[in-house]
Amino acid sequence: MQREEGTYEVKLGHAQMLKGGVIMDVVTPDQARIAEQAGAVAVMALERVPADIRAHGGVARMSDPEVIGAIQKAVTIPVMAKCRIGHFVEAQVLEALEIDFIDESEVLTPADESFHIDKWRFGVPFVCGCTCLGEALRRIGEGAAMIRTKGEAGTGNVVEAVRHARAVLGEIARIHSMPAEELMTAAREMGAPFELVNQVHESGRLPVVNFAAGGIATPADAAMMMQLGMDGVFVGSGIFKSSDPERRARAIVEAVSRFDDPGVIAEVSAGLGEAMHGIEISELGDGERLARRGW
Amino acid sequence: MERDWPAAAGSPLAERAVPDRAAPPSGAPAGPGNPLVGVLALQGGVREHVQAFLEAGVSAREVRSPAHLDGISALVIPGGESTTLMALVRRWGLDSPIIALAREGLPVWGTCAGAVLLSRSVIESEHDDFDQACLGLAGVRALRNAFGRQSHSFTQSIAIRGVDGPFPGVFIRAPLLQPIEEDPEILCCLDEGPVFVRQGNLWLSSFHPELTGDDRVHRLFLRGSGIAAATGR
Numbered sequence: 001m002q003r004e005e006g007t008y009e010v011k012l013g014h015a016q017m018l019k020g021g022v023i024m025d026v027v028t029p030d031q032a033r034i035a036e037q038a039g040a041v042a043v044m045a046l047e048r049v050p051a052d053i054r055a056h057g058g059v060a061r062m063s064d065p066e067v068i069g070a071i072q073k074a075v076t077i078p079v080m081a082k083c084r085i086g087h088f089v090e091a092q093v094l095e096a097l098e099i100d101f102i103d104e105s106e107v108l109t110p111a112d113e114s115f116h117i118d119k120w121r122f123g124v125p126f127v128c129g130c131t132c133l134g135e136a137l138r139r140i141g142e143g144a145a146m147i148r149t150k151g152e153a154g155t156g157n158v159v160e161a162v163r164h165a166r167a168v169l170g171e172i173a174r175i176h177s178m179p180a181e182e183l184m185t186a187a188r189e190m191g192a193p194f195e196l197v198n199q200v201h202e203s204g205r206l207p208v209v210n211f212a213a214g215g216i217a218t219p220a221d222a223a224m225m226m227q228l229g230m231d232g233v234f235v236g237s238g239i240f241k242s243s244d245p246e247r248r249a250r251a252i253v254e255a256v257s258r259f260d261d262p263g264v265i266a267e268v269s270a271g272l273g274e275a276m277h278g279i280e281i282s283e284l285g286d287g288e289r290l291a292r293r294g295w
Numbered sequence: 296m297e298r299d300w301p302a303a304a305g306s307p308l309a310e311r312a313v314p315d316r317a318a319p320p321s322g323a324p325a326g327p328g329n330p331l332v333g334v335l336a337l338q339g340g341v342r343e344h345v346q347a348f349l350e351a352g353v354s355a356r357e358v359r360s361p362a363h364l365d366g367i368s369a370l371v372i373p374g375g376e377s378t379t380l381m382a383l384v385r386r387w388g389l390d391s392p393i394i395a396l397a398r399e400g401l402p403v404w405g406t407c408a409g410a411v412l413l414s415r416s417v418i419e420s421e422h423d424d425f426d427q428a429c430l431g432l433a434g435v436r437a438l439r440n441a442f443g444r445q446s447h448s449f450t451q452s453i454a455i456r457g458v459d460g461p462f463p464g465v466f467i468r469a470p471l472l473q474p475i476e477e478d479p480e481i482l483c484c485l486d487e488g489p490v491f492v493r494q495g496n497l498w499l500s501s502f503h504p505e506l507t508g509d510d511r512v513h514r515l516f517l518r519g520s521g522i523a524a525a526t527g528r
Contacts (some may be wrong), residue, residue, distance in 0.1 A: 003451045010448040013340075013467045013506045017374045017407070020338040039382040041338065041375070076419055076427070076439060077376055078468070100445035100468070123446050257337045257383045258359060 006123025011145035014078070014101070014125055015209040018042060018146075018232055022222065022253050023211070025049045025236040027067070029074035031245070038249035042078040042101065044234070045071040050107050050154030051237035051276065054288065060108040062090040065097055072097075080127070085294050086112025088121075095124045101146070102126045104139075106293035107153045107236075116294070119143030129213065131164045131291055133171035133200070134190030138295075140208055141193040147206060149230075150291035151214015154237050156278030158215045158224070160291055165212055165228050176204040214291065217242070217275045219255030219268050226259035243273035299331065299356045330522045333358040333367035337383040339375020339408060343505035347513045353522065361392045368522050369402040372409030374467070374503055377417070377439070380408050381428050390430060397432050402496045402520035410499035411437045411470055433497040434476030441471040441487060441501075453502070455491060456482045457515045462504070466490070469501040496520065 021041030026032040032043045047063040048056060062083050072079045078100035083090035085104055090111070094102050104117055106129050119126040120143035128139035129150035136147045149168065151161030175186060175197060187197040199207050212225035213234035222233045235252055242248045251268040258264040286292070334344045336357035345355040348371075358364060370393065372380070384390050397403050397413075405413040414437035417427040421440070429437070442449070445468055453464035464483075471488040474481065483491035483500075490501040498519075504512035517523070 003449045005447055005449045007450050009450055009465060009506070010445075010467055013465055013503060014445055014448060016340050016343065016506065017376065017467060019340065019342075019375075020336075021376060021379055036378055037382075039379045039386075041379050073422070076422060076425065077378060078445060095446065098444045098446050125445065253379070253382070254386060258387070261359075 008143075008145065011125035012208060015127070015146035018078075018211075019209055020257060021232045022249075022256050023080065023232070023234045024239055024249060025234075026071060026240070029070045031240055032071045032074045032079075034246050035239070035249055036075045036077050038246065039253035040077060040249065041232070042080055043071065043075060044080045044082065044103065044236075045099075046082065049237040049240060050290070051156070051241050052154075053107060054154045060084075062087070062093065062108070065093065068094075068097055068099065072099075082108055083117075084108040085110040086115050086117060088117045091117050091122060091126075095122055099124060103148075104128050104144075106150055106290050110293050116142055119145075127211070129291070129294060130168065132167045132190075133175070134192045135295070136168055136206060136210075137190065137192035137196040137200070140196055140206070144208065146209045146211065148211040148213040148234055150294075151212070151216070152281055152284070153214045153290050154279075155215050155281065155284070156217040156238055156241070156276040157281055158217070158221045159281060161212050161214045161216060161225060162228070164214075164291070165225060165230055168206075168210070169229050172200055172205060175200045215278075216252075217278065219251045219265055219272075222252045223255045223259040223265050226256055232256065238276055241276035248272050248275070299354060329354065330368040330517075331356055331366060332517075332522075333364060333370045335370065335372045335380070335384070335389070335409070337375075337387065337389075338379050339373045340406075340503065340505055341373050343503075344371050344373050344406075344513075347505045347510045348517075351510045351513045351517060353517060358389075359387065361388055364389075364392055364396060367401070369404070369516070369520055370396070372403065372405040372412050373505070374407035374409060377408035377411040377429075378427060380412055381430075384412070384430075385428075394430055394432065397430075397497065400496050402498070402516070402522065403432070404498040404500070404516050406500050406503055406505065407467065407469060410435075410472060410501055411439060413497055413499050414472070415475060433492070433494045433499055434474060434479055435492055435494070435499055436473045436475050437499075438471040438473060438488075440468050442466060442469055444468065451485070453483055453485070453490070455512065455515070456480075457519065458511050462511060463507045463509060464490070465503040465506045466501065467503060472499050472501055493519070 080101040082105040125145035127146040130136035149164035212230040217238035
């Protein structure tokens with residue numbers, strides 16, 4: 001009857017229990033309560049939402065533990081937090097705070113230009129961003145228990161999340177239907193661990209839960225990502241940068257739970273007030289493209 | 296949109312390979328000898344339960360609206376986030392029909408968050424203003440996150456009444472299920488308290504058999520509810 005905490009199985013299982021749900025960025029305990037009451041499956045505790053990180057400029061780091069602690073006290077749903085790519089000490093701090101999930105995130109300024117965190121060393125599960133299947137499998141190989149698309153956070157523009165979701169799903173379909181003798185070459189070309197490529201070949205899916213993130217601002221955006229085949233959505237700036245966060249949060253949760261019913265999407269989309277203003281991706285300079293961080 | 300998954304061997308969902316939303320094969324109608332288990336499909340670990348029931352030899356249907364409850368032989372409320380599930384159950388008008396069916400004797404099994412929903416009341420130790428709604432069906436008080444946050448989620452080999460041999464217990468931010476009436480039968484108890492409780496047609500487990508690939512608890516639920524699998528294995 002020996003008990004084992006923080007196994008890979010309970011990390012994967014925690015992500016599985018988030019499926020069909022909406023994870024919302026929050027910066028205050030009040031926002032966290034609004035998110036919980038709207039039906040969020042988890043909140044991401046931040047000092048600034050991505051839109052403000054963009055506006056603010058400078059180096060974006062892990063949030064103040066005081067902010068995180070206050071949000072943990074405000075809600076009973078899981079609380080996630082972000083650390084910088086490669087910043088394993090920020091991750092250790094978040095683990096010490098008993099955060100429920102760590103996002104090794106390109107939204108913050110990367111701390112290491114070569115290496116991501118060795119996530120196997122932690123008992124807390126990690127979610128990581130990806131733009132393609134090879135990147136997803138590299139992160140899983142490093143121990144990530146959940147994957148999300150990178151999208152282009154803080155823009156309110158879903159186009160990059162769609163691009164990354166289609167890239168990952170298209171490559172999964174290609175690997176799944178590929179003759180077995182081509183897998184080693186595919187693994188080499190993608191820069192992905194062969195064992196994981198082989199798993200995708202056999203199962204036709206990622207070995208972990210796969211959420212959409214980056215630029216989701218409306219119930220229809222969220223339902224579209226679900227219909228494309230994502231397991232759930234992260235909504236960052238899209239809720240608390242809109243004119244009526246409470247209603248928009250609830251509407252996005254409802255849209256995700258009934259994503260394949262256009263009548264429901266129409267009903268929940270009505271009268272939500274103004275969505276966040278948003279940014280056209282081509283207006284961003286290369287240095288402002290967060291999705292290009294990480295590899 | 297109804298999604299019935301027939302239990303026939305060779306069903307695409309019988310393999311792990313299938314996305315959550317593959318096109319459903321046309322299903323045979325439920326009836327004696329062809330039981331149909333509904334799995335509440337608003338959020339959480341839905342596909343894993345559907346698959347476990349298919350492997351146990353019965354058909355399964357994803358339940359998203361009250362019409363999907365018609366003709367099911369049993370209902371499963373999966374794990375997920377209990378506050379989310381409760382909000383969505385109410386939003387889509389499923390609370391009253393589920394309560395009515397359970398009171399009429401429909402076998403209902405809740406795992407983890409699903410067990411919290413089935414409980415009479417929910418308590419939690421860390422938050423002063425804690426007040427969570429539930430369906431209030433079983434004579435059980437759920438203590439949420441009883442083992443702590445995710446870093447204390449764990450696996451442990453457990454003994455379950457009615458299941459031969461040890462079973463792989465997967466506990467994720469799990470609740471304890473404390474009986475507050477005389478008759479709930481405790482099927483599994485850890486040092487901290489009960490984690491698997493049955494009261495008549497209501498089954499509550501705080502762990503996740505659907506994540507293990509071992510369908511013995513699914514078979515126990517079917518057998519104990521008088522539902523025969525179409526194909527014994």
